[in-house]
Amino acid sequence: MKVLIIGSGGREHALAWKIAQSDKVSKIYTLPGNAGMGQISERVPGSVTDIKATADFAEKQAIDLTVIGPESPLIIGIVDEFEKRGLTVFGPDKEAAQMEGSKVFTKRLMIDNGIPTAMCEFFDDPDKANAYIDSVAAKSDDPIVIKADGEAAGKGVFINKTKAEAYQAVDIIMKQRAFGASGDRIVIEDYLDGPEASFMFFVDGETFVPMIPAQDYKRAYDDDKGLNTGGMGCYSPVPVLPADLQATVIDTIIKPTLKALKVKSIHYKGVLYCGLALTSKGPKVVEFNARFGDPETQVVLPLLQTDLVDIMLGCARGSLDTVPVNWYNRKAVCVVMASGGYPGDYEKGKVITGIDEAEKTGVIVFHAGTEIKDGKIVTSGGRVLGVTAVGDSYKDCVYKAYAGVNVIDFNNAHFRRDIGARLLTGDR
Structure with missing residues (x-):
């Protein structure tokens, strides 16, 4: 069967990597994919949010299964378009994707049905939001959590330790409109303490x-x-x-x-x-x-x-x-390598070396923000690679993952050095 995967991040490379292991699959297309996905699939140029063109491609190529990776095409109804044409697609339809597409929708659903979550208020007026911040801060020293209602690529949540920070979050979301229409409404909610x-x-x-x-x-x-x-x-x-x-x-x-x-x-x-x-x-x-x-x-x-x-x-x-779903009784750790400056401004086009050498150590290197330029793999995004190690203990995984990271190099690479550190107390 033929499979089409929509997206270009580390998640989509992991999906392509796993799907490529299926005996049922003869061909994988990725739209638009990345340098790593191009090694195990045929890349198709296009935009993940051009849902009509994507469905046209799936029809023309007689795709048997389309897998939607990122949230943006789900929120605008790519699954509805595919199902309307009788195409098999993995992902929620537009109405169901409101679970991510609207924080207000989801919070109301939970509160109305007694599902445990933080108590909150909704605002479409920044002045009223700031007045509420004043009232909350007067009662508690806990952080104030502010979320943009709509999709914000994981960056629309602000955990504010002071009133000034909370005012700034409202300004960024609602006045500066850093997330566009996703910031027309905000949720201000209680801080939930715990891992x-x-x-x-x-x-x-x-x-x-x-x-x-x-x-x-x-x-x-x-x-x-x-x-x-x-x-x-x-x-x-x-x-x-x-x-x-x-x-x-x-x-x-x-x-x-x-x-x-x-x-x-x-x-x-x-x-x-x-x-x-x-x-x-x-x-x-x-x-x-x-x-x-x-x-x-x-x-x-x-x-x-x-x-x-x-x-x-x-x-x-x-x-x-x-379908019986079974899992290996093992552990896994992933360390993300990012462009210096991420999640703020960063440079692209930096040549990446050492991926093959890292993979020889036994890790899996999932590409995210990578492209091919002049025959070389270069950086093209904020998060560039995810180095995953699988093993029988967390200690083995952490050691292997960082051994792989240390072999890979690109200019101004940035990664955290404490991934999995909390697991290394005792033999796990």
Whole structure:
């Protein structure tokens, strides 16, 4: 069968890498892909948000399965366009993708249905938002969390320790319009204290299957300093989210969320990503996303034993209950290498060396912001590579991942040096 993967990041390279292992797949296309994806697929030029042209290509090439990686095409209805044409596609439709496309929609859904999350207020007026900040700050010294309503590439969340920071966040989102129309409304919510974890689920509209949880590192610098990013590293599984707590999440969050969506006649298909805070009062939802996490995918998929294509077809066709999903009893750690300056301004076009040498050490190098120029692999984005190691202990994985990172070089490369450090207390 022929598979088309939409996207160009590390997540999509991990999807292509896993799908390429399926005996059922004879050809993979990636649109637009990156330098690494081009080694295992045929790259197709195009925009991920040009949904008509993408569907035209899938029809013309008789694609058997299309996999949507990033959120932006999901939010504008790429799945609806494919399904209208009778094409098999993995991902939620436009209505279901509101789970990521609108923080206001999702927060209201949770609050109305008693799903544990932070209490919040919604604002479309910056002056009223600032007045609310004054009232909150007068009652508590806790950080004030401010989120843009719409899609913001993982950068629309501001955790503000002072009133001044909170005012600035409102200004950036609503007045400077850093995220465009995504900042027309904001959510101001209570800060949830506790370790965070990412818990993803395969969903077919009726049945859901949990993946192995992961834990990522959002901040740009060591010790969780600096600005929020799309993610600077990750590991799986997550010791602070054991099986009994996973069962609690499923019973108190996932089941009621999918039920609440069904009441609205939304039958969710694809991946449902649940970002959790493990608070002293139990797990609470930080956010939902409508797709695989990045870099979570780069540690979760290497632990998946079952053919990913079988799972995706089960989700798309409503037959996930017929697919036994199995996992390797191993660990995985991913260290992201980024362009210097990320998540702010950064330079592109830096030649990357050492990838082949790193892979000889046993790591998997997932490309993100890479391109081919004059026959060489060069940087083309903020997050450039994800170096993943799989092993029997976290210690082995951390050591292997950083050994791989240290072989790779490009000008002004930046990576955190503490990915997985919290796991190295004791033999895990």
